[in-house]
Amino acid sequence: MTNYIVRRLSYSLISLLLLSLTIFLFVRVTGDPTTLLLEPGASQADIDAIRQQFGLDQPLWVQYWHFMLSVLKGDFGNSFYYRTPVLELYLSRLPNSLLLALAAMVFSLLIGIPSGIMAAVRVGGFWDSAGKVFSLLGLSLPSFWVGLVLILLFSVSLGWLPSSGSGTVWHLLMPAFALGWYFAAAHMRLTRSSMLEVLGSEYIKLARLKGLPETLVIAKHAFKNALIPVLTLAGINLVIMINVAVVVETVFAWPGIGRLLYEGITFRDFPVVQAVVLLGGTMIVVVNLLIDILYALIDPRIRLER
Amino acid sequence: MAMQSEAISLPPRSSFRLDAFPLLPTLILVSITLIGVFAELFAPHNPELGSLAARFRPPAWVAGGSADHLLGTDHLGRDVLSRLIFGARVSIMVGFTAVIFAGAIGTLLGIISGYLGGWVDQVIMRVTDTWLALPALSFAIFLTAIVGPSEMNIVIILALVYWTRYARVIRGEVLSLKEREFVRLAIVAGCSKWTIMRRHILPNVLNSAIVLGTLMLGVVVVTEAALSFLGVGVPPPKPAWGLMLADGKKGMMVGYWWLTVFPGICIMLMVLSANLLGDWLRVKLDPQLRQL
Numbered sequence: 001m002t003n004y005i006v007r008r009l010s011y012s013l014i015s016l017l018l019l020s021l022t023i024f025l026f027v028r029v030t031g032d033p034t035t036l037l038l039e040p041g042a043s044q045a046d047i048d049a050i051r052q053q054f055g056l057d058q059p060l061w062v063q064y065w066h067f068m069l070s071v072l073k074g075d076f077g078n079s080f081y082y083r084t085p086v087l088e089l090y091l092s093r094l095p096n097s098l099l100l101a102l103a104a105m106v107f108s109l110l111i112g113i114p115s116g117i118m119a120a121v122r123v124g125g126f127w128d129s130a131g132k133v134f135s136l137l138g139l140s141l142p143s144f145w146v147g148l149v150l151i152l153l154f155s156v157s158l159g160w161l162p163s164s165g166s167g168t169v170w171h172l173l174m175p176a177f178a179l180g181w182y183f184a185a186a187h188m189r190l191t192r193s194s195m196l197e198v199l200g201s202e203y204i205k206l207a208r209l210k211g212l213p214e215t216l217v218i219a220k221h222a223f224k225n226a227l228i229p230v231l232t233l234a235g236i237n238l239v240i241m242i243n244v245a246v247v248v249e250t251v252f253a254w255p256g257i258g259r260l261l262y263e264g265i266t267f268r269d270f271p272v273v274q275a276v277v278l279l280g281g282t283m284i285v286v287v288n289l290l291i292d293i294l295y296a297l298i299d300p301r302i303r304l305e306r
Numbered sequence: 307m308a309m310q311s312e313a314i315s316l317p318p319r320s321s322f323r324l325d326a327f328p329l330l331p332t333l334i335l336v337s338i339t340l341i342g343v344f345a346e347l348f349a350p351h352n353p354e355l356g357s358l359a360a361r362f363r364p365p366a367w368v369a370g371g372s373a374d375h376l377l378g379t380d381h382l383g384r385d386v387l388s389r390l391i392f393g394a395r396v397s398i399m400v401g402f403t404a405v406i407f408a409g410a411i412g413t414l415l416g417i418i419s420g421y422l423g424g425w426v427d428q429v430i431m432r433v434t435d436t437w438l439a440l441p442a443l444s445f446a447i448f449l450t451a452i453v454g455p456s457e458m459n460i461v462i463i464l465a466l467v468y469w470t471r472y473a474r475v476i477r478g479e480v481l482s483l484k485e486r487e488f489v490r491l492a493i494v495a496g497c498s499k500w501t502i503m504r505r506h507i508l509p510n511v512l513n514s515a516i517v518l519g520t521l522m523l524g525v526v527v528v529t530e531a532a533l534s535f536l537g538v539g540v541p542p543p544k545p546a547w548g549l550m551l552a553d554g555k556k557g558m559m560v561g562y563w564w565l566t567v568f569p570g571i572c573i574m575l576m577v578l579s580a581n582l583l584g585d586w587l588r589v590k591l592d593p594q595l596r597q598l
Contacts, residue, residue: 011432011435014432014436015432015435015436015439018432018433018436019436019439019440022436022437022440023448026448026449026452027452036451036452136578136581136582137578139524139581140524140574140577140578140581141574141577142528142531142532142570142573142574142577144531144532144535144551145551145566145570145573145574148551148554148555148558148566148570149566149567149570151558151559152558152563152566152567155559156558156559156561156563163559240441243441243444244441244442244443244444246443246444246447246532246536247443247532247535247536250535250536251555261444261447262536264451265447265450265451265536265537265538266537268451270451273447273448273451274448276444277440277441277444277445277447277448280440280441280444281436281439281440281441281445284439284440284441285436285439288439
């Protein structure tokens, strides 16, 4: 067990190292980083300060060392636009992103799980076909367009919901739907296949042989076990949702991390862009690690492999 | 009850009826491609020139619309239909080239990684894993922030972001291929590693690469649209569907719905068609991928 965790941990550390190296090299190799790290019209003193801080006249690996030291101290530089440390900005937006992601997750599970079960219980039936169409649409409709159409419908035509901003539950509904839409389709697909697998297993056959009513077999015996992979995926997806909401947050002016990234590119605020990407990748690497360790704890086959 | 249990034991994919050739999606994809290539022949107006006198005209069938602008005009008085037609060219150009670039890089690295194994494999796979962890859109935005937006840069950026998807799958295939008899015979016959990879491995993974490429087309088109929507994609005034959506958003609150609805439908049609065709190809060409 310890062996497995150590190996898995070292992979993640390598990933994080490569992640920072990727970001670092892209910034350095594509030109003079001072043009990115300094705002246009910066004074010679500012330029010298940045050159000093990152040691831009020194070899690349020394520069990388300085870069890593700053990042590990949580120093991602100051935002050009807000004039505050980028990390502070990021952390102040994180709760909003989390709230939106949670709402989108609730929505996607509320839609995805029941429809996936319906599709699995009646394979080839009406609900299965409806589910197939739904999952295709979910995977094919860009979330930002779904968002725009929602605004047209519920804000412009009907006037029921506010088109942008945050603060009340009503502000949350449309962005959560737009963001959760794609994931609802993914959760439906997985619920369906997971249900089908469970329904084909021996203990379900036994439950049926015992003469249990079909609803009880499905609701009590099959459902619980089929849910495990779906909830695992949901755990990973929650973190992914936080990091892919750029367009949805932009459409609805939701003040999360995605919106921060958008502001970063609009105001040419490079330190913000760099930090959002770096922290997003880090978050996903860490979650993957946690999930793998959790799985190893549950399933001995994984930790004993190789 | 009995019938139900029988139905349940069917293999999961059978009900999806993916074996029927997706005629409509193929027609849509071919049409979009042709319209994009021969945009000059189809477009009734210049997509980048408008007259401010003709701003915000609604589609022809709505009160106030005229047959001259079938799908209405935008905030600069430009013809929406013509912009959609030229927008198809952008989507096709960016979509196909990015998919091919990403496919070429990913397939090459996947083959090398899978066949050579050892530290080469370790290096390539660690990079692949790391890049896969980066949220695709944020990564693409980061790269455009560095190199600046242009059509060519978008293609390169999308290729850089998406090659990892190919590398993963292709490597897995190569791992099983290299244990096969014909590869072992080629080794015994004295073929060099490069010859084996080129002559014996590559042709056998091409099918998977094509399937993946078709499925990636939808992803790439949506990402390009998202980048353009955010203002870091194809630079204006060039008509791109994502850019049209961003422009359309300005007139949305006052009810100019056609500026939002039509570009979205175009994106959806293209992505949906690519996905349906990709699903069908997956079943037809590549039994191994069916389980994905």
